[in-house]
Amino acid sequence: MPQIICRDLVLGYDKKIVSRNISFEVNRGDYLCIVGDNGSGKSTLMKALLGLLPTMGGSIELSDGLSQSDIGYLPQQTEHQRDFPASVEEVVLSGCIGHKGFLPIYRMSDKIRAHKNLRKLSIDGLQKRPYSELSGGQQQRVLLARALCAADRMILMDEPVSGLDPAATLEMYRITESLNRDDGMTVIMISHDIDAAVRYATHILHLAHEPLFFGTKEDYIKSGAYRGAGEGGINDETDA
Amino acid sequence: MRQTLDLLVEYFSYPFIRYAFIVGVLIALSSSLLGVILVLKRFSFIGDGLSHVAFGAMAVASVAGLTNNMLLVLPVTVIAAILLLRTGQNTRIKGDAAVAMISVGALAIGYLIMNMFSMSANVSGDVCSTLFGETAILTLSKLDVWLCIGMSVIVILFFILFYNKIFAVTFDENFASTTGMGVKGFNLAVAVITAFIIVLAMNLVGSLLISALVIFPALSSMRVFRTFKSVIISSALLSVICASLGIMISVLASTPVGATVVAVNIAAFGVFFAVGALVRRK
Numbered sequence: 001m002p003q004i005i006c007r008d009l010v011l012g013y014d015k016k017i018v019s020r021n022i023s024f025e026v027n028r029g030d031y032l033c034i035v036g037d038n039g040s041g042k043s044t045l046m047k048a049l050l051g052l053l054p055t056m057g058g059s060i061e062l063s064d065g066l067s068q069s070d071i072g073y074l075p076q077q078t079e080h081q082r083d084f085p086a087s088v089e090e091v092v093l094s095g096c097i098g099h100k101g102f103l104p105i106y107r108m109s110d111k112i113r114a115h116k117n118l119r120k121l122s123i124d125g126l127q128k129r130p131y132s133e134l135s136g137g138q139q140q141r142v143l144l145a146r147a148l149c150a151a152d153r154m155i156l157m158d159e160p161v162s163g164l165d166p167a168a169t170l171e172m173y174r175i176t177e178s179l180n181r182d183d184g185m186t187v188i189m190i191s192h193d194i195d196a197a198v199r200y201a202t203h204i205l206h207l208a209h210e211p212l213f214f215g216t217k218e219d220y221i222k223s224g225a226y227r228g229a230g231e232g233g234i235n236d237e238t239d240a
Numbered sequence: 241m242r243q244t245l246d247l248l249v250e251y252f253s254y255p256f257i258r259y260a261f262i263v264g265v266l267i268a269l270s271s272s273l274l275g276v277i278l279v280l281k282r283f284s285f286i287g288d289g290l291s292h293v294a295f296g297a298m299a300v301a302s303v304a305g306l307t308n309n310m311l312l313v314l315p316v317t318v319i320a321a322i323l324l325l326r327t328g329q330n331t332r333i334k335g336d337a338a339v340a341m342i343s344v345g346a347l348a349i350g351y352l353i354m355n356m357f358s359m360s361a362n363v364s365g366d367v368c369s370t371l372f373g374e375t376a377i378l379t380l381s382k383l384d385v386w387l388c389i390g391m392s393v394i395v396i397l398f399f400i401l402f403y404n405k406i407f408a409v410t411f412d413e414n415f416a417s418t419t420g421m422g423v424k425g426f427n428l429a430v431a432v433i434t435a436f437i438i439v440l441a442m443n444l445v446g447s448l449l450i451s452a453l454v455i456f457p458a459l460s461s462m463r464v465f466r467t468f469k470s471v472i473i474s475s476a477l478l479s480v481i482c483a484s485l486g487i488m489i490s491v492l493a494s495t496p497v498g499a500t501v502v503a504v505n506i507a508a509f510g511v512f513f514a515v516g517a518l519v520r521r522k
Contacts, residue, residue, distance in 0.1 A: 146415070
């Protein structure tokens with residue numbers, strides 16, 4: 001059952017094209033990794049999928065009853081969040097901001113949902129703690145809990161393990177795998193780490209301004225794009 | 241001590257002192273609430289930039305002989321605020337540079353105009369009063385007082401009604417817009433309210449000292465408190481206490497009101513800084 005269908009997407013900023021000819025499909029329950037070098041258009045594509053950036057051509061179609069606000073988002077941490085005065089509870093609850101109408105307070109169901117997600121990511125002991133005093137891995141889990149409060153059918157993760165130590169990285173991959181396998185969530189992850197992408201994902205989209213490859217992981221391993229990347233550089237045959 | 245108290249009671253029997261006190265406290269309250277957002281969004285300098293724009297507009301208004309300066313100053317400042325807070329997606333000049341540019345530009349043009357065209361005998365006195373707000377706070381009309389009360393009510397209502405949205409957008413603007421929240425409209429509201437507060441606050445502390453009212457309570461509170469709610473509450477209380485103390489001291493010691501309020505805020509920052517350092521060492 002396809003949830004996102006992208007056809008011939010053209011993306012960019014300020015009339016400057018960053019990437020083109022992007023076509024792919026995401027089905028319910030997929031675990032798609034978007035890999036590629038810096039500047040290959042990974043983040044631009046993610047912003048377009050989230051509706052933060054208008055497309056310059058082509059189309060993004062949401063189906064299977066999915067709407068823009070059903071897509072959870074785990075952004076990269078920004079510098080100003082590291083010393084932001086906020087408790088874990090305040091951050092996680094802010095994921096419910098889209099649920100309520102004009103009422104200025106969170107509803108009971110929002111609070112229950114927030115607690116459920118805190119427990120699921122085993123950070124329920126931290127809820128009164130200041131966000132700024134947590135470790136990088138814990139902060140990432142708090143942001144993930146917030147994303148799960150916003151949406152529970154699909155999640156987009158932007159470099160979720162960047163800056164984490166090896167143990168926290170492994171834990172993050174384990175949590176993602178469990179969300180995908182046990183909760184049936186569709187996962188779209190931007191990643192630098194091609195080895196991990198090949199290990200955990202079901203599908204791979206390899207970008208270099210244009211897609212070098214899109215398909216299942218098994219096909220990707222046999223493809224030239226994977227071997228090219230493995231040799232320490234991606235053959236950029238396209239002139240963008 | 242008894243004498244000081246009697247003196248205060250005597251001073252406060254004058255309506256203009258009472259007006260000054262009410263307006264001062266309300267401005268301090270509103271600007272400190274807004275200050276938390278501005279400081280956390282890294283817009284601390286916005287207050288400074290806007291107040292200089294307001295100064296320039298004030299100069300033009302008084303030279304043009306307008307009976308009510310607000311008619312020109314308010315719209316100009318609101319427009320400047322909207323332009324400055326549109327966080328640099330399509331702007332060619334970086335945010336901090338844009339603020340600095342507009343700020344000194346407006347200051348220079350304002351001073352130039354006042355010097356060239358002013359009918360007043362005491363130009364430097366006028367300029368000094370606009371920059372440091374020495375006399376404005378003591379010559380408030382009833383209308384000014386009601387304007388201030390109305391504005392403060394709007395700011396406080398904004399904070400109560402949109403508290404959760406304020407947190408969400410301030411913490412993570414991109415995430416907030418993916419949840420379907422109208423972030424653009426929210427930012428616009430913040431810009432307009434900021435402009436209003438700046439223009440009102442010129443009465444109390446003058447245009448050079450406004451950023452002190454905006455940033456000090458928030459910065460002091462962030463030294464000690466670590467959650468959003470506690471920072472907001474602490475900023476509001478601290479700002480009200482500092483403004484009350486500052487106005488009383490300035491009445492008793494005949495010091496300039498604005499500078500005294502800011503000095504009290506600086507002292508409070510010192511105290512909070514020390515407390516914060518102690519708490520964290522434990």
